[in-house]
Amino acid sequence: MLNFANVGQRRDWNSKKWARFAPDVLPLPVADMDCTIAEPIQAAIEARVAHGIFGYDHPPANAMDVVRAHFAREYDWAVEAEWIVPVAGVVPAQFAANRAFSTGNGQVVTPTPVYHSFPRVPGISGDSAHGVDMVDTDDGRSLIDLDAFERALEQPQNAGVALLCNPHNPGGAVYREAELQRIADACAAHHTVMVSDEIWADLILDPIAHVPMAKVSPDWGVSILAGTKTWNIAGLPLAFVVIPNPALRAKFTHALMGYPDITNLAWHASIAAYQHGGPWRAELLDHLRAQRARLLRFIAPRAALTMARMEGTYLAWIDCRALNRPTLHADCVAAGVGPDDGAAYGKPGFLRFNLACSAELLDQALMRLAGVIDEA
Structure with missing residues (x-):
């Protein structure tokens, strides 16, 4: 089953995603997930490690x-x-x-x-x-x-x-x-x-x-x-x-x-x-669909935000250009939420959000994002 319980340890293990920003910023950039891997994969790795050579x-x-x-x-x-x-x-x-x-x-x-x-x-x-x-x-x-x-x-x-x-x-x-x-x-x-x-x-x-x-x-x-x-x-x-x-x-x-x-x-x-990873993947897809729905509910009442139809991946691409806010990404980070800056992809005014996190972390991130967007 999906397990996000160890997310707090990611900085201790040199995660690039969790080291991107200061410790008080919720990181939603680098495309990896905050959940532990499927048990059959963990078992296969541990069996090979136990061989010792x-x-x-x-x-x-x-x-x-x-x-x-x-x-x-x-x-x-x-x-x-x-x-x-x-x-x-x-x-x-x-x-x-x-x-x-x-x-x-x-x-x-x-x-x-x-x-x-x-x-x-x-x-x-x-x-x-x-x-x-x-x-x-x-x-x-x-x-x-x-x-x-x-x-x-x-x-x-x-x-x-x-x-x-x-x-x-x-x-x-x-x-x-x-x-x-x-x-x-x-x-x-x-x-x-x-x-x-x-x-x-x-x-x-x-x-x-x-x-x-x-x-x-x-x-x-x-x-x-x-x-x-x-x-x-x-x-x-x-x-x-x-x-x-x-x-x-x-x-x-x-x-x-x-x-x-x-x-x-x-x-x-x-x-x-x-x-052996099919059942775990099916659970992951359900989780990502729920995360996508959570993000779309956040965007719906905010006319300045639009999102490309996200049929696959866990990387949402949000168009924030209507805010006309050149410092948007820096303002997000200052408010404690760290998506990817669209400028890195040649598209200033966009944000890329990694949804492969727990529902609780995404809710916290969206609350912080609301503080940035809604003050405009």
């Missing part, structure tokens, strides 16, 4: 079978074992992909705003990021502007690789299959590899299926998947990069030369999560 190990013998079964069950996707390239983390996989697929010294199309690794990734190959703005859809989602995306791929500076985040961080929009097909068609037309960060695929709050990019586009798509966000094991990084195209897979594998091995504990934690 941490040398060079092969992955657990059933690892690929477990991963493939998860993909089949959750995404209705039959993945061959050889398509999967394990990497010690999603962000390292992004950098390796740009190194593998870029033509060099060009422009890599990325959505904006987006998680902060995306604009940095192209630099590994001497490229620059070509940001394409997110736009609001009729159903309240915030998605990449598909028309602008297609135009960007047409440019001669196109480096032959583009980046996507699905579900999107920040905001939580989930791309539909038709939208992904349009992206895939544009990439194929312009010989561009679409690298899709899908770390949030198992944290979709609404009854919407996640559709992997590499399923939509086996020839040009690369899907980076992981259980580390969903099961709160980000400190044990392990990503599964699915590349059906053998030529692309060979390039990617070559680009991984010199990358660190995946740790023993990361393997055991992720495999236990995929194999």
Whole structure:
């Protein structure tokens, strides 16, 4: 069951999230959760630690079978074992992909705003990021502007690789299959590899299926998947990069030369999560839905605040620009609540709230936020 009882100990264990602000500030930035992990994952880690020897190990013998079964069950996707390239983390996989697929010294199309690794990734190959703005859809989602995306791929500076985040961080929009097909068609037309960060695929709050990019586009798509966000094991990084195209897979594998091995504990934690973490995940999703509802009730009577339709993730993206308050984030911190500043994503006037905390902590944070917003 979900357990937030140990949250007070996070500063003692050097949590980046809890060290971001002064001790009297409730932290709601860094994308990890304040709950302890599922018992089967804890047991798998403890069993491996009890062995007492941490040398060079092969992955657990059933690892690929477990991963493939998860993909089949959750995404209705039959993945061959050889398509999967394990990497010690999603962000390292992004950098390796740009190194593998870029033509060099060009422009890599990325959505904006987006998680902060995306604009940095192209630099590994001497490229620059070509940001394409997110736009609001009729159903309240915030998605990449598909028309602008297609135009960007047409440019001669196109480096032959583009980046996507699905579900999107920040905001939580989930791309539909038709939208992904349009992206895939544009990439194929312009010989561009679409690298899709899908770390949030198992944290979709609404009854919407996640559709992997590499399923939509086996020839040009690369899907980076992981259980580390969903099961709160980000400190044990392990990503599964699915590349059906053998030529692309060979390039990617070559680009991984010199990358660190995946740790023993990361393997055991992720495999236990995929194999035995279903009931815990279901409870987590219920909790996050309730947290989302709590936040929406807070926003509803405040006309100056709007929120992108959050279909997945636990990262709410709140538009506060109507307040016309350049010091908003600093004022929040001074009042004892610490979300992420939208300026860090290139969007001043927005706040990113991490809802993966206890209901009590979120209530306290919203009370403090009310003191800031309502005084305006």
